[in-house]
Amino acid sequence: MAADPLSLPRTFDYEARFEASPETVTWAWTEAAALARWWGPEGAEIPEIEAEAVPGGPLNLTLAGPWGSHRMRGRYLTVAPAKSLELETWVEADGSRLFTNHIQVTLQAVPGGCRMQVAVRVFQAQDAAAPFLQGMDQGWQESLERLGDFVPVPARSFQTARIFDFPLEKLFDAYDKPEALRRWMTPKGGSCLKDESDGRGRRLLGFRGPDGSEHWGLQWARERRPPRRLSWVQSFSDAQGRRQAHPSAPDWPLRMLATLDFESLDQGRSRLSVTWSPVNAEPQERAAFESARDALVAGFDAQFDAVTEYLEGEGNAAV
Numbered sequence: 001m002a003a004d005p006l007s008l009p010r011t012f013d014y015e016a017r018f019e020a021s022p023e024t025v026t027w028a029w030t031e032a033a034a035l036a037r038w039w040g041p042e043g044a045e046i047p048e049i050e051a052e053a054v055p056g057g058p059l060n061l062t063l064a065g066p067w068g069s070h071r072m073r074g075r076y077l078t079v080a081p082a083k084s085l086e087l088e089t090w091v092e093a094d095g096s097r098l099f100t101n102h103i104q105v106t107l108q109a110v111p112g113g114c115r116m117q118v119a120v121r122v123f124q125a126q127d128a129a130a131p132f133l134q135g136m137d138q139g140w141q142e143s144l145e146r147l148g149d150f151v152p153v154p155a156r157s158f159q160t161a162r163i164f165d166f167p168l169e170k171l172f173d174a175y176d177k178p179e180a181l182r183r184w185m186t187p188k189g190g191s192c193l194k195d196e197s198d199g200r201g202r203r204l205l206g207f208r209g210p211d212g213s214e215h216w217g218l219q220w221a222r223e224r225r226p227p228r229r230l231s232w233v234q235s236f237s238d239a240q241g242r243r244q245a246h247p248s249a250p251d252w253p254l255r256m257l258a259t260l261d262f263e264s265l266d267q268g269r270s271r272l273s274v275t276w277s278p279v280n281a282e283p284q285e286r287a288a289f290e291s292a293r294d295a296l297v298a299g300f301d302a303q304f305d306a307v308t309e310y311l312e313g314e315g316n317a318a319v
Helices: 023-029 030-039 127-134 136-150 168-176 178-185 283-292 293-312
Strands: 010-018 043-053 059-065 070-078 084-093 095-111 113-125 159-165 191-197 200-209 214-225 229-236 256-262 270-278
Touching: 010 136, 010 283, 023 030, 023 084, 023 095, 023 113, 023 136, 030 043, 030 059, 030 136, 095 127, 095 191, 113 127, 127 136, 159 229, 159 293, 168 178, 168 191, 168 256, 168 270, 168 293, 229 283, 270 283, 270 293
Parallel strands: none
Antiparallel strands: 010 113, 043 059, 059 070, 070 084, 084 095, 095 113, 159 270, 191 200, 200 214, 214 229, 229 256, 256 270
16 A cells, blocks of 8 residues: 555655765755756746745745646755755645655765765645655655756866868857757658757757667756857657666766857858766766767767768758
8 A cells, every 4th residue: 555645754865976066066055046957856947936045044936847836935944065954845825834844955075076965854744735745756856866967067078179161150050059950960861750848958859760760868958158158968868858878888877968169260160179078977887988988089070070061051051
């Protein structure tokens, strides 16, 4: 028999490791602009947020998504930067609390980054809170995955570059405009199955190869600075947008950070520099990445050739 969702108190425990300092992770828990980027499950959006990370300071936000929206209120109880935080949060309906959480965050510096432990204790709930509590564990897991995507610090990176005989703006558009990117990314003899964005930086891409095989991936936008820089975190996924391991290399890093820097040169030319880094990678993932450097050179050379072919054809045509 399933556990009664209103059986209290209930505690959910989580642990994660980041290639970021405890100070950086503290910032992600205490700055309103940072919290708005990761708080909530996949598909969540925070149109309004107020956060003041001092004892007694507020943490109030509106959480919206496909399920609707609700108002969460809360307060910081203790703040020890780079060490720990305590928060109390609650969801209100018709002026009364549906349920109340106590959140304890513990941070520890470890070689190469930070270990974070989170304990969420639900100690008060009304009957109407049952739908929230039933999805709470999954919601927190997805939320902390989003936190991991938000605070990555690159491991040893792969870098490559090429000079293109095209102006800066045209080269930038080839990577930035969805219709352009689909044209040169689609395998020859294949097709684009899906290119779907949620309006908040999450993008699901699917392609079918000439042999009928399907390839799916996710991107989470980190930075867009036209026409100089694009950056995103990317992962392999299934057709429903659930992150998963590389289909033929299970030890490949689950998350990769891509940073593209564009530079204008003389005579209508431009340079693209690419930095590719594992994010919060396990030792076996780092090893897989390091062993693939020769393959990465060949892969990016093929990509640059495809972009050149696109720009020489439709991408270079007068509009």
